[in-house]
Amino acid sequence: MQAELERELIRMIKAGDTRFYEPLVRAYEPSGLRLAVAMMGNAEDAKDALQDAFVKTFNSLHRFDLSRPFGPWFFQILRNQCRDMLRSRKARFKVEPLDDRLEERAEDSELGPEQAHQRTTAKETLWKGLEQIGDEHREILVLKELQGFRYSEIAQILDIPEGTVASRLYHARHALKGALILLGVEYA
Amino acid sequence: MNERYSPDDLMRFLDGEMSPDERARVEVEIGRSTELQRELAIYQGMRSDFLSLSFHPAEYHRSVWDQVNATVARPIGWLLIVVGITVWTAYGAYVFSASPLDPWEKLATGAVVIGVLTLLTSVIWERYREWGTDPYKDVYR
Numbered sequence: 464m465q466a467e468l469e470r471e472l473i474r475m476i477k478a479g480d481t482r483f484y485e486p487l488v489r490a491y492e493p494s495g496l497r498l499a500v501a502m503m504g505n506a507e508d509a510k511d512a513l514q515d516a517f518v519k520t521f522n523s524l525h526r527f528d529l530s531r532p533f534g535p536w537f538f539q540i541l542r543n544q545c546r547d548m549l550r551s552r553k554a555r556f557k558v559e560p561l562d563d564r565l566e567e568r569a570e571d572s573e574l575g576p577e578q579a580h581q582r583t584t585a586k587e588t589l590w591k592g593l594e595q596i597g598d599e600h601r602e603i604l605v606l607k608e609l610q611g612f613r614y615s616e617i618a619q620i621l622d623i624p625e626g627t628v629a630s631r632l633y634h635a636r637h638a639l640k641g642a643l644i645l646l647g648v649e650y651a
Numbered sequence: 652m653n654e655r656y657s658p659d660d661l662m663r664f665l666d667g668e669m670s671p672d673e674r675a676r677v678e679v680e681i682g683r684s685t686e687l688q689r690e691l692a693i694y695q696g697m698r699s700d701f702l703s704l705s706f707h708p709a710e711y712h713r714s715v716w717d718q719v720n721a722t723v724a725r726p727i728g729w730l731l732i733v734v735g736i737t738v739w740t741a742y743g744a745y746v747f748s749a750s751p752l753d754p755w756e757k758l759a760t761g762a763v764v765i766g767v768l769t770l771l772t773s774v775i776w777e778r779y780r781e782w783g784t785d786p787y788k789d790v791y792r
Contacts, residue, residue, distance in 0.1 A: 481720075481723055481724060481727070484719075484720075484723065485716055485720070488714070488715070488716050488719055489714060489716060492714060492715065492716075510715060513715055514715045514718050514719055514722075517715065517719040518719055518722045518723060521719070521723045522723075582703060585700055585703065586700075586703055586704055589697075589700045589701065589703075589704065590704070604701075607666065608697075608698060608701035608702075609701060609704065613668070614663075614666070614668050629658075629659035629660075629662040629663050629666075629668070630658070630659050630662075632662045632666070633658040633659060633661070633662045636662070636694055636697065637658075639697060640693060640694075640697065643697075650689075650693050650696070
């Protein structure tokens with residue numbers, strides 16, 4: 464969604480017309496769900512976190528600075544919501560069966576049976592590796608590798624200095640590499 | 652790891668967060684160091700593995716908008732109900748007090764209304780206090 468359109472929608476919502484919140488929710492739902500599933504480990508908790516994050520975002524919109532982009536601000540709220548839920552007794556990072564978690568990509572269906580099996584195994588291993596590293600490592604990896612955010616955006620979402628992002632990413636990737644090696648992945 | 656380049660530099664190189672000049676210098680260093688090449692290849696491999704993940708639940712089709720809308724619209728509904736009841740109550744009290752009824756009829760009716768409202772308020776307050784300390788309020792069936 465274009466930044467100017469987002470700002471206009473937020474202006475309308477701030478003016479009291481809640482109908483204009485729907486396009487924002489629908490625009491950020493897919494990427495929000497991706498982040499939430501990766502942080503929570505399963506779709507059910509991810510949907511709860513996403514829903515709560517959208518409600519909290521709506522309730523905080525009056526404080527939102529229109530000169531800043533909406534996306535990183537929303538993802539910061541969502542990330543905090545996921546962390547709160549993970550800390551609470553309601554949810555733990557729990558992995559559900561692969562089919563519920565991942566959808567098959569178009570190119571997967573074009574692979575032969577052996578290649579498809581290898582791809583599935585690689586996905587499972589990566590997922591298990593993510594499960595074993597801490598929340599902090601997982602969230603920064605997801606923001607970079609799955610969401611494709613720039614360092615400046617990651618810094619804003621995680622509320623850390625931009626200069627720290629590279630260091631945090633290194634430690635996260637290093638931790639994931641270690642976890643994958645323990646799971647039997649061989650690096651030449 | 653090469654002494655002239657920190658792990659942070661390798662990350663910034665991998666993620667395309669360097670200026671063209673910095674990038675060119677790092678490329679030269681990578682070309683000289685097999686250790687850096689290996690490290691970079693590992694992280695690039697992990698990146699391509701990440702790209703094979705979609706993280707979309709296969710059965711996810713329903714938007715959360717309906718639930719979000721119901722939640723954000725609820726306070727507005729409550730506000731309208733409270734405002735409406737307050738206005739009607741004030742108007743009713745005015746009409747009642749200005750009516751040509753005997754004073755004892757007004758007193759008796761007023762006592763009944765105030766009594767009911769007092770009981771209702773005490774019950775609501777009690778439930779509210781219980782809700783605040785209920786250890787099972789977050790437990791779902």
